[in-house]
Amino acid sequence: MPRHQPGSSLRAARELYLEVTKDPSARPLVVASWQRSMEHRVKSGSLDAPYLDNPNLESPLARAALPILDRLHEQLADDPVSMMITDRNGVVLSRKVSHEGLTTNLNRVRLAPGHVFAERYVGTNGIGTALASGRPVMIAGIEHYVEALRDFHCAAVPILHPTRRTLLGAFNLTTIRQGSDGMLMAFARSVAAQIEGEIAAITSRRERALFHDYMEACSSVRPGPVLALNRDVVMMNEQLSTAVTGPDHYALLDHAREIADSPRTQGTRSLALPSGRVAELRVRRCRREDSDAGAVFRVRLIGRPQPGPAVSAAPARSGLGLVGSSPHWLRAVADSQAAFVAGTALHLLGEAGVGKRTLVETLHRAHGAGRRLEMTQPPLSDSPAVTEGWLHDIGELLAVPSNVLVLCEVHLLGDQLRQRLRNLLTHLDGTATGQLVLTSQPSMVSTDDQLDQLCGALVEVPPLRHRPGDIEDLARFFLRKYRPSAESRFSSDALTMLQRCPWPENVRQLEAVMRGLARRPCGPMIHAEDLPPECRVSSHKVLTTIEALERDAILRGLMDHNSNVQRTAQALGISRATMYRKMRRYGIVPSTLT
Structure with missing residues (x-):
């Protein structure tokens, strides 16, 4: 920062x-x-x-x-x-x-x-x-x-x-x-x-090992839908590719990637798909030579796709007025609300920009009458004086019955300060009457769950890429927020582009895109060409400022030269091979430019 x-x-x-x-x-x-x-x-x-x-x-x-x-x-x-x-x-x-x-x-x-x-x-x-x-x-x-x-x-x-x-x-x-x-x-x-x-x-050894386990799963007597993947490879049999399409396909792959990236995850997991069906995933790790090569999934689909809700002028909302109607989002809101109303210590886990802070503030407005909302971040310095003062302030705030204390971004805490915070909260457990809310991002740096043990509820707030059905409602909500005098609609190509965008910064990024769009002159119908370049990619990589500028220059060049890669490369002063490499790096594919 x-x-x-x-x-x-x-x-x-x-x-x-x-x-x-x-x-x-x-x-x-x-x-x-x-x-x-x-x-x-x-x-x-x-x-x-x-x-x-x-x-x-x-x-x-x-x-x-x-x-x-x-x-x-x-x-x-x-x-x-x-x-x-x-x-x-x-x-x-x-x-x-x-x-x-x-x-x-x-x-x-x-x-x-x-x-x-x-x-x-x-x-x-x-x-x-x-x-x-x-x-x-x-x-x-x-x-x-x-x-x-x-x-x-x-x-x-x-x-x-x-x-x-x-x-x-x-x-x-x-x-x-x-x-x-x-x-x-x-x-x-x-x-x-x-x-x-x-x-x-x-990588070659991992791919061979994963392919062996995938073929073994597919060659069983009744294989059913099978998926195998790691960071580099995705394999699925015909039964899965025909049974799971559209938003369900992207949701299934996203969840499977996250499971495959966690070497400890195996057994059976259930996933609610955007269509209303449930995918039951039986996970088997692929391990060779003490190394994790990915995971093989046997997939069982439960239920039938439900018809989507009729398009209305007003965005769908939860009972708290929050935009969104996807099952993942509504479940997170309901679980958070139940814990907040009961006064239970709550831990909200989710990627940056998914709306954790907005959710807490909304819960406080709805159910926190007469209570003060306090938010604090991990200290920027690890000096004893700063950390002692931070821990002292937390104890003072939690000693007040009418306080709701939100400890933001606790994944940034080091092991020592995390342990000291846990000791403080354990010591205060019998005397503190203020309500505690933790927010954090998924982190590979620290995997202990000591703080989770002190919370009565752990709620995962889903990333925007797992809520494709909510993207149109959120986009229209933000457009109305920043351009209240005009009513705009999205063409089918624009909406498809928004739903395929990975949104690495989640709702925060979507709001920024809509804010920029509201400041530009647009007609009542927003088309794909009206959307900024960052909506035209399929890569989940979070870009640096320089990378974003380079990606946008490539996109503008391709659009100016009718998607002709060679002419665009000449205009940018790079070789065609370099051009293709950068397009792969930024997830730019020809279909997003037409």
């Missing part, structure tokens, strides 16, 4: 930025990175690299890279150079360094496992700039945005998935030795290539 800073610090950064841009040797990549750093309002005078407990070392990237780093570490013993692997968010997963002096310097600037070195937090640096630009970078000395990093020379290379070419993370070399930039970059490129090669080998 953006970090606010004193005006003097920002002025100093701008002055140095002007010096960098005036330097004839300044590289455009570094200049662009400094500009992004200022837009993020990074403090140039101090270092603020967030820390995450328990970084995920079970990802394909980590499993492929760590043995390679171990071997190289033995060869570089006592050399003043460190090797690091990070995920695509800039979280340092592993660091290898045996030089005592360099270790001390790296620890001083928190360049260590668990810390996040994305540009939005620490400005221009090897890791963050390689991830933001998608290119190998060498950031040396004064090119670093934050002063504390200017003693270092860093060579970082993005690591891409071998088949999808999506960004997985980065390999980084850091030293304080000058004059070795060329050697560092050559070495970094070589190691990154080795890691990508190992990921390709692991």
Whole structure:
């Protein structure tokens, strides 16, 4: 998130930025990175690299890279150079360094496992700039945005998935030795290539294992509908592809992907489909050589599709006036309402932008007469004084009977502070009379459920991609909110495009799209060409600002050249192969452009 800073610090950064841009040797990549750093309002005078407990070392990237780093570490013993692997968010997963002096310097600037070195937090640096630009970078000395990093020379290379070419993370070399930039970059490129090669080998073994289990399931006496998938492959037999179509198809795949991404999930799960049917999924994990290769699902469909509700001028709403009529959403609202009315401690779990805060505020307006709603975020600092004050404030607020306290984004709490919060709430359990509500996002960083044990109700708020039937009602609601004087309708092609969009930022993103649409002159009928470029993709990837600009430029070029890829690539100054790679990366398909 953006970090606010004193005006003097920002002025100093701008002055140095002007010096960098005036330097004839300044590289455009570094200049662009400094500009992004200022837009993020990074403090140039101090270092603020967030820390995450328990970084995920079970990802394909980590499993492929760590043995390679171990071997190289033995060869570089006592050399003043460190090797690091990070995920695509800039979280340092592993660091290898045996030089005592360099270790001390790296620890001083928190360049260590668990810390996040994305540009939005620490400005221009090897890791963050390689991830933001998608290119190998060498950031040396004064090119670093934050002063504390200017003693270092860093060579970082993005690591891409071998088949999808999506960004997985980065390999980084850091030293304080000058004059070795060329050697560092050559070495970094070589190691990154080795890691990508190992990921390709692991992916191939996983795909073969999953295919074996899928064929075994399909060759049984009465196989029924069968689905098999992991992060790279989706396989389904003809019985499933003909039985589940339209919104049911997308909902089933989305839920199956989430189950497959959780190696611990198996057994039987039930899923309510948008059509009103229920899909019963029998999950079997595919494991080979102590590695999870995905999951195979036997699917049983229960019930018949129900006719959709008649289209009306007013959006469908729950009893609380919230827009939406999908079974997932109504169940989440009803369960939350029951817990709130009963005074039970409630935990709302859901992705960013799904409406957790809106749900709490609506419940308070409907059932919180005479009660004060208080919201607090995890402390930004882990200093003892700040954390002690935060915990003290929570205890004071919960001691007031008329308070409803909402602890937002508790997934950001580290293990130690999470345990201290649990101890506090356990101690207050017999005396506190204020009502507690927790909100959090699904997180791979912390998987303990200690806080959940203190809550009487855990409610999962569904992402927008699991509510395709609600998208039209929500879109019309937001249009009416920002353009109350006009009544607009969506053409069938526009509505289809909205329902196929993955909405990685959920309802918050849909509202932003409709707000922008309301500010532009549109007729009473909104067509697909009226929608912004971000609605024309099918990728679930959350894009950086630079990636979003690049994606939109490609979309505009394709539309200007009647979807001709070669002419668009020439106009953008890139090769046709690069054009196709970027289209795959951003989920751009020709059918979304017509």
